[in-house]
Amino acid sequence: QKEVEQDPGPLSVPEGAIVSLNCTYSNSAFQYFMWYRQYSRKGPELLMYTYSSGNKEDGRFTAQVDKSSKYISLFIRDSQPSDSATYLCAMSALQGAQKLVFGQGTRLTINP
């Protein structure tokens, strides 16, 4: 079993829809949770960063962490065609060598 599981999709939704992207994990030591967005043939860019549990909002994006269920989510409101990309979740433990464990990535397409 992988430490981090993420549905690879692809996921296709109409413009303006609310998108929900999710990851589950098995390592209870994970404390830092990140979402990266990766456009085709580009490097990942950091979208959201959360420490421990709770919600964090940034514009149209909301990140949620539920440590009791070992489940994290990224919500995109009023989705735009420019949101079409692969979304990678990543997480790491509080201690240790700053190593991130990545999910497989979900490929998202927003249709105009």
Place this chain on the structure above:
Amino acid sequence: DGGITQSPKYLFRKEGQNVTLSCEQNLNHDAMYWYRQDPGQGLRLIYYSQIVNDFQKGDIAEGYSVSREKKESFPLTVTSAQKNPTAFYLCASSTPGLAKNIQYFGAGTRLSVL
């Protein structure tokens, strides 16, 4: 502008050849990382370095080598021992302190075998 520069953008390797991928950062970050990304897959850690003149193997280090002689530079060599080198290679760096687990990425190098 501060950032991470990877070069070249595209690289071709012949059978039995070693090739070196460049990664330079001007963010004054202590730690640097190399990842490999295969189609439809997440990122897998090859090597990482937390300080100059020190580095550790990641999950898939076989067939790769690195050096960290300067804080700004972390080149990756793909040796002839790596039998399946075709992939997208990403370099990253991270800040010290409380945000130390946030990693910032370069634009990547796409390596193919001739």
